[in-house]
Each structure stands twice: as C-alpha cells, then as structure tokens.
Amino acid sequence: MPNNQFKRGELYSFITGKASTAIARRLQKKFNTAGLHITIEQWSVLYHLWKQDGISQQELCNATFRDKPSITRLVDNLEKLNLVKRVPSENDRRINLIFLTRQAQKLQEDTMALAEETLNDALTGVPADKVDICKEVLQIVYDNLK
C-alpha cells in the first residue's frame, strides 16, 4: 500500500526546496557583503577540495551531486578566478586533478565562518533534537533518490 502521508497542500515546499534556497541566498549575501566574490556553487566545489585537495573532476561530480558539464564549467570559472588549477594526471591522461591555489586556501576560514553563521540564522528557535531528525530525514530522502 502507498504510504499516502502527503496531502496536496503540503507538496510544494518539499519539492521546490524553499528552505535550502533561502539558506543559499542568505549565504550568498554574506559572501557579497564580505567582499568575497564567489558563488555558492563555486564554494561548494572548494568545500570538497578543502576536505581533499587534488581530486578529479569526476570525484567532484560525485561529491557535489552535479553532472560533468556543470563541474567542467565550475572548474573553468574557478580557474579564471585563480582559485584552482587543473593538473593532468600522470597515470591516466583522461583525468584532470584539481588543486587549490594559495588564494583559495585562504578563503576557507572566512567562508566556513559565514556558512556556520548562516546555519545559526536558519536554525534559530529550532531544538537540536529536531534538527537531528530533519537531517536524518533529508539523508534518507537523498539516499532513496540518488
């Protein structure tokens, strides 16, 4: 039997992701105000490179849940901004390894602070245990659909 837990009036926000749109806009504004000239999408690529530098574009696709053309162009733009550098792999000439520049390394601390600030803005008034449940649900949703 279908678990018909959704009435029609409740579909909308879940599908359109209004909450995450709001979070992304808020963070983008904080970047702009701070004079950091990067987009949220570019930041999301840097985020994974800060965790592990020198990974391939394909690995960035998996990590950021984007397709290959999207990563190609994000890396293009990050390269123009002098934030990353493509380095051809020596083992496999199909692969580009993406490395952070010194300039990008410097961005980590500031942008991460703004991201945490944004989440604190977002979650004001939400008890921690409900946040945990929410994260858990969103993780299952992602796993169900990815």
Add this chain to the structure above:
Amino acid sequence: MPNNQFKRGELYSFITGKASTAIARRLQKKFNTAGLHITIEQWSVLYHLWKQDGISQQELCNATFRDKPSITRLVDNLEKLNLVKRVPSENDRRINLIFLTRQAQKLQEDTMALAEETLNDALTGVPADKVDICKEVLQIVYDNLK
C-alpha cells in the same frame, strides 16, 4: 550564546539542498517519461495558478519565492507553450493577471499524481512523525530567512 549545533562536516547538505535537488530531478524525469514537456519551475508556477487562477506576476513572485525577472521569463515560456495568458488588469494598468489555458487545466491531475508519487519514492522508510518534524523545521528555517 550561539547555538553551535553544527560541526563543519555537517554543513554541506543543508546548504546545498541535496535532498530537494534529488526530489526535483526525480519529478522532472517522471514528467519527461510521461511526455509532459514542462520544467519543474514552470510546474511550480502552474501549481499556484491551479490553487488560484488570475493572480498577478507579483503574487506569483511571493508564492514561488522568486524575483520578478524570474517570473517574467517563466511566464514568457509558459505563454509560448500556450499554458498561460497575460491579461492586463483593468483597475491597474501596471499589472498583468495570469490565467491558465484549458490545456494547462488538463495538466493538473497528471502532474500532481506524479508529484505525490515522487514524494512517496522520497519518503520510503521514513516514519510519518519524523516527516512532520522535518517539515516543521524546514518551515521555521524558511521563516527565519525569507
């Protein structure tokens, strides 16, 4: 004191909205498979017009959480697809009222069924009470930031 409930490793999915991205992609695929040639964004406009037909572009901005240029172009494209029609308001000549065509009225049932199906896919294995908490949290997040 700041409610520092976020460790760095947990930032990412919340900000990038991976779950809602996954939901939107799944629904888009269902539209495509069903031969329905509309985008999720166009659907989100129709969604509000099905609830109330003949509202202004500004009201669509508020309802869909988009800015005016985005709605201008979505309405442009919906008009090209013969799904809506701009009708100048008689009271206030700045305003366009947006009306569904008969063709768009016909889309409601099918697309809503696919949307519900998508949410059922997404929420498989999630207890209803956790879904409720998740919705509640996302609503607060939206209200905190909008």
Add this chain to the structure above:
DNA sequence: TTTGGATAGTTGCACAAACAACTATATGCC
C-alpha cells in the same frame, strides 16, 4: 494639479543546470 516616491513588470548580463553529442584515453577480451 503637479510632482516625487512607490509599485509592476521588462531587459541585459553573468552564472549555473540538464541533456545530448562529441573527443580522447584507457581497459579488457579475442
């Protein structure tokens, strides 16, 4: 009644996403 500010909508630009089609390289199998 005029004028200044607010509101509704449009346009231009830069950036991003999804899909399809493409090139180049690697790998596995005969």
Add this chain to the structure above:
DNA sequence: GGCATATAGTTGTTTGTGCAACTATCCAAA
C-alpha cells in the same frame, strides 16, 4: 596486437536565477 567498450572531460543548446537598470503606472502630499 587489435578492437569493442567504458570512462573522463568538453562543447552546444535551452532553461532558469540573481542583480542592476530601466519604463510605465499609480498614489499621495504639497
């Protein structure tokens, strides 16, 4: 070794988003 197939990345096209600048209209106060 040679060929089919898979993988990594790029390019073109359409669509959507966010911002700034713009036009047209409305409204309210002097």
